[in-house]
Amino acid sequence: MLGFLLFVVVLAPAPLLATVVLAGRVRDAARRGGVRTLATRTGAAWRYGTARPVWPGLIAVLVGAALLTFGLERGYLATVTKGPGWGFDVVLLAIVLGLLAAVMCAALCGLAAAAVTRARGFGAGTVAGLLTLVAVAAGTASAHLPLRAGYLADPGRFPAVANIADGDLLVPFEVFLAALIWALPWPVLGAALGSRGATAGDRHAPRDIWQLLLDLATADLPEHRAAWGVALRSELAAIEPPAERRGFALGGVWTALRSAPPRGTWVGAGGVALIVAGGSYAASRWSLTHDRGGVLDFWMAFPSLLLFAVALAAAWRTRSFGAGLRAAALAGLAALVAVVAVGVPEAVVWTNRQAGYLSTGDAVPPTWQSAVLDVLRPEFIVGMIVFWATATAGGAALGAVLARHRTRASGGLPTAAHR
Numbered sequence: 001m002l003g004f005l006l007f008v009v010v011l012a013p014a015p016l017l018a019t020v021v022l023a024g025r026v027r028d029a030a031r032r033g034g035v036r037t038l039a040t041r042t043g044a045a046w047r048y049g050t051a052r053p054v055w056p057g058l059i060a061v062l063v064g065a066a067l068l069t070f071g072l073e074r075g076y077l078a079t080v081t082k083g084p085g086w087g088f089d090v091v092l093l094a095i096v097l098g099l100l101a102a103v104m105c106a107a108l109c110g111l112a113a114a115a116v117t118r119a120r121g122f123g124a125g126t127v128a129g130l131l132t133l134v135a136v137a138a139g140t141a142s143a144h145l146p147l148r149a150g151y152l153a154d155p156g157r158f159p160a161v162a163n164i165a166d167g168d169l170l171v172p173f174e175v176f177l178a179a180l181i182w183a184l185p186w187p188v189l190g191a192a193l194g195s196r197g198a199t200a201g202d203r204h205a206p207r208d209i210w211q212l213l214l215d216l217a218t219a220d221l222p223e224h225r226a227a228w229g230v231a232l233r234s235e236l237a238a239i240e241p242p243a244e245r246r247g248f249a250l251g252g253v254w255t256a257l258r259s260a261p262p263r264g265t266w267v268g269a270g271g272v273a274l275i276v277a278g279g280s281y282a283a284s285r286w287s288l289t290h291d292r293g294g295v296l297d298f299w300m301a302f303p304s305l306l307l308f309a310v311a312l313a314a315a316w317r318t319r320s321f322g323a324g325l326r327a328a329a330l331a332g333l334a335a336l337v338a339v340v341a342v343g344v345p346e347a348v349v350w351t352n353r354q355a356g357y358l359s360t361g362d363a364v365p366p367t368w369q370s371a372v373l374d375v376l377r378p379e380f381i382v383g384m385i386v387f388w389a390t391a392t393a394g395g396a397a398l399g400a401v402l403a404r405h406r407t408r409a410s411g412g413l414p415t416a417a418h419r
Helices: 002-010 013-033 036-050 054-086 090-120 122-153 171-183 186-195 209-217 223-237 242-257 265-289 296-318 321-352 368-375 378-409
Strands: none
Touching (some): 002 296, 002 378, 013 036, 013 378, 036 054, 036 090, 054 122, 054 171, 090 122, 090 171, 090 186, 090 209, 090 378, 122 186, 209 223, 209 242, 223 242, 265 296, 265 321, 296 321, 296 378
16 A cells, blocks of 8 residues: 555656646637647747757757766666675665756756746647657667667676676666656646746847746746745846846855745654654654564655645645745655654664565664664665655645646635735
8 A cells, every 4th residue: 555655756746747747738728819820839839949049958968878878888887896895775775866966857847948938838748858858768768779789789798786787787877768758747846837927928048047047946936936926037137237137046046945934844844753753763663562574664755745745735824836946845744753763773673683674674684783884875875865855846736736726716816825
């Protein structure tokens, strides 16, 4: 049951929301101009979504992805056999880092879609975001596939790693390419975010990068700060000297990003910490008593569910995707502290009872120090961050969409929480 819920909160929200957003846009376009206009609108979205400066940017993304993949693969091959000496599994760490990189690519595509949408509309933004994802995949594949072919042709030229089956040495980079499928909905969601507050009448090409940055940072502020964002953008438009524009825009972006979290965020973070701490202790003792594996699955799954709920509630209350992310980020930090605070003494308990490592239950730690360090292994920490971040993003997106639908259904009147 816990695995099913984890699937729902990590994988399901983004594609479902993107499908709903696209269906709504197509329906509205068909109502306004008829089905015959859909082809015309699609063609226009393609033209505007690939026009300058988008296509030079796509080339830069493709080349950058290829060069970064080339360098990372060589670095990985040079260090993959050193994991035992460092105290962690380099292959497993590379896999979870690849998953984290896929999450970051989803954010990049969403930002690209939002930026183009601010100037050229939803359709163009969606096209630009999707093409950004294609550029990342193409650049990565162009650097990876020749190395993969060389490995299959002559594996003896490559490092030999214990517990790695034939053909699996380069699996972290293939996991990254497969995980990019999860990023597919985010150009649509990024375009929807960018279109908020930017109607056809006030759409305009950004004057410079500083205006674009400020536009994006203030595009999805909570209800009570939306007017402040409009005033900030208007003030930037009246500033002429480039140095002053840069300083004002960066200051505004920083202020917007570190804006106060939604009401009750600190209380929620404290509650998450207590629940995760209590759950970790209970899972540890139950697993120890019943001679089960460790609690790594619990660390991945249970906080993900909590952070999904926190992000959804905060975004729903404020009608802001960004506010949901900030609230859940603070709760995630509290959850990580709780995991470590409970995990360290419990790892010692598992060692004393000769039960194995707390994380997986495998083997028996030679010393209590190695048991404690197992709790802090980077591949476990990064893996938790990946699961928690994906659940947080889905919860924030779902909460923001539901809140805006509620507001439209009530005639656009703010709720009591926003007055």
